[in-house]
Amino acid sequence: MGWLSWLCGRGVFFLPEVILEARDIEFEYPDGTKALRGVSMGIPKGKKTAVLGPNGAGKTTIFLHFNGILKPTKGKIRFAGRDICYSHAFLLELRKNVGIVFQDPDTQLFSASVLQEISFGPLNLGLSRENVLRRVNQAMAATEIVELKDRPTHFLSYGQKKLVSIADILAMQPTVLICDEPTAWLDPGNAARIMDLFDRINQEGVTIIFSTHDVDLAYSWADYIFVMNQGLVAGEGIPEEVFQNESLLKEADLNKPWLIDVYDELKRKRWVVADMPPPKTRQELMSRISNSP
Numbered sequence: 001m002g003w004l005s006w007l008c009g010r011g012v013f014f015l016p017e018v019i020l021e022a023r024d025i026e027f028e029y030p031d032g033t034k035a036l037r038g039v040s041m042g043i044p045k046g047k048k049t050a051v052l053g054p055n056g057a058g059k060t061t062i063f064l065h066f067n068g069i070l071k072p073t074k075g076k077i078r079f080a081g082r083d084i085c086y087s088h089a090f091l092l093e094l095r096k097n098v099g100i101v102f103q104d105p106d107t108q109l110f111s112a113s114v115l116q117e118i119s120f121g122p123l124n125l126g127l128s129r130e131n132v133l134r135r136v137n138q139a140m141a142a143t144e145i146v147e148l149k150d151r152p153t154h155f156l157s158y159g160q161k162k163l164v165s166i167a168d169i170l171a172m173q174p175t176v177l178i179c180d181e182p183t184a185w186l187d188p189g190n191a192a193r194i195m196d197l198f199d200r201i202n203q204e205g206v207t208i209i210f211s212t213h214d215v216d217l218a219y220s221w222a223d224y225i226f227v228m229n230q231g232l233v234a235g236e237g238i239p240e241e242v243f244q245n246e247s248l249l250k251e252a253d254l255n256k257p258w259l260i261d262v263y264d265e266l267k268r269k270r271w272v273v274a275d276m277p278p279p280k281t282r283q284e285l286m287s288r289i290s291n292s293p
């Protein structure tokens with residue numbers, strides 16, 4: 001399991017560059033909770049990586065290490081081939097590149113209005129007023145929250161707050177965008193629009209990392225998946241591989257995506273050609289059924 005299948009599956013003959021790396025990270029919260037117990041992860045540059053795992057597995061904790069908000073008790077985080085250090089100047093530079101949308105928008109939003117909130121980061125980068133305004137307007141348009149711009153952030157619904165926190169980070173134009181549960185609190189329309197938006201920025205070269213409890217989303221959307229459990233990486237690989245690994249799914253209490261379940265049943269009944277990999281989208285499944293003999 002791992003890089004080899006990634007390469008074979010795509011006919012690629014070189015290893016993808018790793019942009020962010022966790023090397024044997026251990027982390028203990030001040031109350032003594034051991035949240036990470038030796039996590040190693042290599043995040044492929046320019047790809048879409050999903051992190052799955054049950055509540056309390058350590059997903060948020062490793063994300064907070066990736067831009068230096070938390071400092072490991074043991075181990076190292078590397079960005080673009082360099083060990084990160086925790087000086088003010090280094091962290092400032094790192095956070096220009098690695099942006100995090102927090103799981104809980106209430107921990108991220110603190111300004112009075114939506115416009116002030118999204119302007120805060122770019123203003124701190126020392127950009128001109130016009131440049132800041134251009135970035136803020138682009139971020140609000142991309143997340144479809146322009147009509148919220150003068151609203152106080154604390155009166156917004158949770159889903160609206162999540163959209164504002166995503167716009168917040170988009171306006172920083174990071175090269176790596178980490179989103180802790182991007183679709184939590186969003187209605188299906190907004191969830192689909194946000195994932196389309198992430199697709200577009202990924203096509204422009206931005207590396208995307210996200211955590212989710214939605215196995216269907218991870219299967220259809222991610223290029224690569226890490227499964228965490230009890231403060232460790234329990235498995236990793238391309239989605240097709242991870243979701244065929246029954247013992248891993250059982251260990252991490254994950255369901256199979258519905259597309260794989262339905263496809264396995266269709267194969268068993270010989271309603272589709274058996275030697276093809278499972279479809280990645282609903283449309284692909286429909287067309288395989290209608291094209292089957």
Ligand SMILES: Nc1ncnc2c1ncn2[C@@H]1O[C@H](COP(=O)(O)OP(=O)(O)OP(=O)(O)O)[C@@H](O)[C@H]1O
Nearest residue numbers: 029031033035053054055056057058059060061062
């Ligand atoms: N501030 C904190 N102080 C003490 N323990 C914490 C703190 N934050 C998280 N933990 C603990 O660390 C472990 C990992 O938590 P973490 O939030 O990283 O899990 P997660 O995989 O993101 O879970 P979820 O799916 O619920 O978001 C859990 O046991 C959690 O209770």
Ligand SMILES: [Mg+2]
Nearest residue numbers: 059060103180
């Ligand atoms: Mg979490």
